[in-house]
Amino acid sequence: MITWAAMAALLIFSACAYVIGRRRLVAAVAAGAQPHSRPGYHGAYLTLWAAVPALLLLLVHIGFSSRIEAALLQAEAPAVVRTMDAQQQRVFFDDAISLSQGQTRSETTYDAAVQAALDAKAAEARRLDQGVRLTVLVLAVVLAAGGFLIALRRLAPDFRARNRVEGWTAALFIACSVVAVLTTAGIVASLAFESWRFFQMVSPIDFLFGTDWDPQIAMRADQYASKGAFGAVPLFVGTFLVMLVAMVVAAPIGLFAAIYLAEYAGGWTRAVVKPLLEVLAGVPTVVYGFFAALTVGPLFRAGFNAIGAQLIGGPLNELGVYLGQVQNQMALVAGAVMGIMLIPFVCSLSDDILNAVPQSLRDGSLAMGATKSETVKKVVLPAALPGVMGALLLAVSRAVGETMIVTMAAGLQARMTLNPLDSVTTVTVQIVTLLTGDQEFDSAKTLSAFGLGLTLFAVTLALNIVALRIVQKYREQYD
Amino acid sequence: MPSSRDEAATRETAAIRIDAPPVQTTPLAGAKLSARDVNVFYGDKQALFDISLDMPERAVTSLIGPSGCGKSTFLRCINRMNDTIAGCRVTGRIDLDGEDVNDKGLDPVLLRARVGMVFQKPNPFPKSIFENVAYGPRIHGISSSKTELEGIVETSLKRAGLWNEVSERLDQPGTGLSGGQQQRLVIARAIAVNPEVILMDEPCSALDPIATAKIEELIDELRTQYCIVIVTHSMAQAARVSQKTAFFHLGKLVEAGPTDEIFTNPRDTRTQDYITGRFG
Numbered sequence: 001m002i003t004w005a006a007m008a009a010l011l012i013f014s015a016c017a018y019v020i021g022r023r024r025l026v027a028a029v030a031a032g033a034q035p036h037s038r039p040g041y042h043g044a045y046l047t048l049w050a051a052v053p054a055l056l057l058l059l060v061h062i063g064f065s066s067r068i069e070a071a072l073l074q075a076e077a078p079a080v081v082r083t084m085d086a087q088q089q090r091v092f093f094d095d096a097i098s099l100s101q102g103q104t105r106s107e108t109t110y111d112a113a114v115q116a117a118l119d120a121k122a123a124e125a126r127r128l129d130q131g132v133r134l135t136v137l138v139l140a141v142v143l144a145a146g147g148f149l150i151a152l153r154r155l156a157p158d159f160r161a162r163n164r165v166e167g168w169t170a171a172l173f174i175a176c177s178v179v180a181v182l183t184t185a186g187i188v189a190s191l192a193f194e195s196w197r198f199f200q201m202v203s204p205i206d207f208l209f210g211t212d213w214d215p216q217i218a219m220r221a222d223q224y225a226s227k228g229a230f231g232a233v234p235l236f237v238g239t240f241l242v243m244l245v246a247m248v249v250a251a252p253i254g255l256f257a258a259i260y261l262a263e264y265a266g267g268w269t270r271a272v273v274k275p276l277l278e279v280l281a282g283v284p285t286v287v288y289g290f291f292a293a294l295t296v297g298p299l300f301r302a303g304f305n306a307i308g309a310q311l312i313g314g315p316l317n318e319l320g321v322y323l324g325q326v327q328n329q330m331a332l333v334a335g336a337v338m339g340i341m342l343i344p345f346v347c348s349l350s351d352d353i354l355n356a357v358p359q360s361l362r363d364g365s366l367a368m369g370a371t372k373s374e375t376v377k378k379v380v381l382p383a384a385l386p387g388v389m390g391a392l393l394l395a396v397s398r399a400v401g402e403t404m405i406v407t408m409a410a411g412l413q414a415r416m417t418l419n420p421l422d423s424v425t426t427v428t429v430q431i432v433t434l435l436t437g438d439q440e441f442d443s444a445k446t447l448s449a450f451g452l453g454l455t456l457f458a459v460t461l462a463l464n465i466v467a468l469r470i471v472q473k474y475r476e477q478y479d
Numbered sequence: 480m481p482s483s484r485d486e487a488a489t490r491e492t493a494a495i496r497i498d499a500p501p502v503q504t505t506p507l508a509g510a511k512l513s514a515r516d517v518n519v520f521y522g523d524k525q526a527l528f529d530i531s532l533d534m535p536e537r538a539v540t541s542l543i544g545p546s547g548c549g550k551s552t553f554l555r556c557i558n559r560m561n562d563t564i565a566g567c568r569v570t571g572r573i574d575l576d577g578e579d580v581n582d583k584g585l586d587p588v589l590l591r592a593r594v595g596m597v598f599q600k601p602n603p604f605p606k607s608i609f610e611n612v613a614y615g616p617r618i619h620g621i622s623s624s625k626t627e628l629e630g631i632v633e634t635s636l637k638r639a640g641l642w643n644e645v646s647e648r649l650d651q652p653g654t655g656l657s658g659g660q661q662q663r664l665v666i667a668r669a670i671a672v673n674p675e676v677i678l679m680d681e682p683c684s685a686l687d688p689i690a691t692a693k694i695e696e697l698i699d700e701l702r703t704q705y706c707i708v709i710v711t712h713s714m715a716q717a718a719r720v721s722q723k724t725a726f727f728h729l730g731k732l733v734e735a736g737p738t739d740e741i742f743t744n745p746r747d748t749r750t751q752d753y754i755t756g757r758f759g
Contacts, residue, residue, distance in 0.1 A: 363560065366591065
C-alpha cells in the first residue's frame with residue numbers, strides 16, 4: 001500500500017519536474033539564450049531522470065522483496081522448528097508470514113513451544129518487512145531527488161536534451177524487446193529442463209520410436225501397472241492423421257476462396273468478405289470444439305451408421321458392420337472441423353500472397369489473349385506458389401499445435417491407425433489429459449507431458465521457420 | 480557495321496534536331512485501325528474526348544503528349560485492356576479491319592490474340608525463356624507438335640533479335656535476363672501468336688540508350704509486317720521510329736498526321752509548343 005502511494009507521489013514529482021525543466025528553458029530563451037532543443041525535451045529529460053531510477057527500484061521491491069524477506073526469515077530457524085521435517089518447516093514459515101501480514105494461517109495445530117516460536121517469527125517478519133519497506137522508500141526518495149538534481153545541473157540552453165531523450169526512448173524499446181525475448185527463452189528453458197528430467201526416467205529412443213503409449217503409473221508402488229509405456233509414435237500418427245484431414249479440407253477451399261477474392265471478386269464483395277473471414281478466424285477454438293463434439297460428430301456418426309445399415313447382409317457385409325459401430329469421436333470429425341477453422345487462415349494468407357503478384361504479369365497474360373482462369377492457372381498461381389506453400393505450412397503448424405478441437409472431438413485412446421473413422425489421440429490432447437487434475441510433478445507420467453511439449457515445440461518451430469523463409473524469399477522476388 | 484552504341488548516339492543527335500529532313504516519304508497505306516469518337520470514362524471522370532484517329536497498316540503510329548493526356552488509355556482501348564479496370568467505360572467505335580472491337584459479340588480474348596501488347600515495364604512471366612514465348616501458342620493451340628512449337632519459339636526469338644543471346648539457355652528463367660533483353664523477350668512473346676497489330680506502351684522508358692536503340696531497330700523491322708501503335712514520352716523516339724504521329728493533350732487529340740509534317744510543320748500551336756519543349 002505504502003509502495004503504491006510512493007509510486008503515485010513519484011509520478012506527481014516527475015510531472016512537476018517536467019514543468020520545471022520546461023519553464024527554465026522558456027525563461028532562458030526569453031532572456032536571449034539560443035537553445036539546442038525545444039522546451040518539451042528539457043522537461044522530458046528532467047522527468048526521466050527523476051522518475052525512472054526510483055520507479056525501477058520500487059518495481060524490484062514489489063517483485064522480489066517478499067522472497068528476500070522469506071529467505072532472511074528462514075535463515076535462522078528456531079530450535080523447535082529445526083527438529084521438524086522439511087514439509088512441516090515450510091508450513092511453519094508460511095504461517096509466520098501469513099500471521100505477520102494479518103492473514104489467517106493454516107489449520108495446523110501447534111504445541112505451545114512451537115506456537116511461541118511462531119509468534120516470535122511473525123513479529124520478526126513484521127519488523128523485517130517494515131525495515132525493508134522503509135529502506136526502499138528512503139532509497140527511492142534519494143534516487144528521485146538525486147536524479148532530478150543531476151539532470152537539473154546538466155540543463156543549460158545548449159544542452160542536447162532532444163538527443164538524450166531519444167536515447168532513453170530507444171532504451172525503452174530495447175528493454176521491451178529484451179523482455180519478450182527473455183520470456184520466450186525462459187519458457188523454452190523450463191520446457192527443456194522438465195523434458196530433461198523426463199528423459200532421465202524414459203530413454204528418448206523409447207519415447208520417440210516406441211509404439212505403445214500408456215502413461216498410467218500407479219499411485220502406490222504395490223498397485224498393478226506400476227510402470228507406464230511412453231512410446232509416442234501413436235500420438236504422432238494420430239496428430240498427423242488429424243492434420244492431414246484438416247489440410248485436405250482447408251487447403252483447397254481456402255486457396256480457391258483466396259483466388260476468388262484476389263482475382264474475381266469486385267471491390268464491394270472484397271470489402272464484405274475479407275472482414276467476415278477475419279471474424280471467422282477470430283472465433284475461439286473451443287467454440288469449434290463443441291461444434292465438432294455436439295453437431296458434426298453425431299451427424300457423421302448417424303450418416304456412417306445409416307450407410308452401414310444399408311450394407312449389412314450385402315456383399316459388403318463386413319464394412320457395413322464396421323460402419324454401424326462408428327462412434328462420435330473420430331479423426332475425421334476433428335480433422336474436418338479443424339479444417340474449417342483453418343479455412344480463413346489459409347484464405348487470408350493466400351489472398352495476401354496472390355495480391356503481391358504484380359498486376360503487370362496479369363496484364364501481360366491477358367494481353368496475350370489468355371482468359372482469366374488461364375491467367376490464374378498459368379501465371380498467377382505459379383508465381384505465387386512458393387508463398388502459398390509457405391502459407392500452407394503455417395496452417396500445418398497450427399493444425400499440429402491445435403488443442404481444443406481435438407480434445408473435444410478426437411478421443412483419448414492412443415492407436416496406431418490411419419483410418420479416419422477411428423478414434424485417435426494427438427500430442428496436444430495427451431498433454432492436456434496428463435496435466436489436468438491433481439498431479440505430482442515428479443512422476444514420469446506428468447513429466448512426459450513436457451517431453452511431448454518439447455517435441456511439439458521443435459516440430460512447429462521447424463515448420464514455422466521453413467514456412468516463413470519461403471514466404472520471405474517469395475516476397476523479395478518482386479519487391 | 481557500326482557498333483550499336485555509335486548508332487544510338489548518331490540517332491540521338493539526328494533526332495534532337497527536330498527540323499531534320501523526314502526519314503521516309505512513302506505514302507501511308509490504308510488504315511488497319513480506325514477510331515471514331517472514342518470517349519473513355521473512369522467512373523465520373525472523363526479521360527478521353529471524341530478521339531478519331533486512323534492507324535495505317537504496315538507502319539508505326541506514335542502517340543505523344545504530356546503525362547496524363549490519355550495516350551495510354553487510348554492504347555488500352557484498342558485491345559480492350561480497359562475492360563480489366565473496374566469503373567472504366569468506353570464509347571465510340573474502334574474498327575479493326577472494319578470490325579468494331581467494342582462489339583458485344585466480339586470476344587475480347589480472341590481480339591487480344593490479334594492485337595498484341597508490350598508494356599512499359601518488361602513483364603516476363605516467372606517461367607523459362609522458352610515457356611514465355613510458347614505461352615501464347617500454347618493457350619491458343621497454334622502448334623500441333625513439340626517440333627512446331629520449338630520452331631515458333633525460335634522464329635519469334637529471331638525476329639525479336641534475341642535468339643543469338645538466349646539460344647543456349649532457353650530453359651533458364653526469363654526474369655534473369657537484362658531489362659532490354661526482357662523487353663525483347665516480351666516482344667517475341669507477343670509476335671509468337673502472329674498478331675495483326677502490336678501496341679507498345681512506352682516500351683523503352685525503363686531501358687538504357689543502348690537497349691532502347693535495339694528495341695527501336697526491332698520496331699523498324701517489325702513495321703514491314705505489322706500495324707504498330709506506340710506510346711512514347713520521347714519525341715526523339717517518335718520522330719525516329721514512326722511514320723504517323725498523333726499529339727494528345729488533356730484527353731483530346733490535338734493533331735495527327737505524317738510524322739515528318741508534325742515535327743516540321745505543326746498546325747496547332749500546342750503541338751508546336753510541346754515538340755519544341757516549351758511544356759510537357
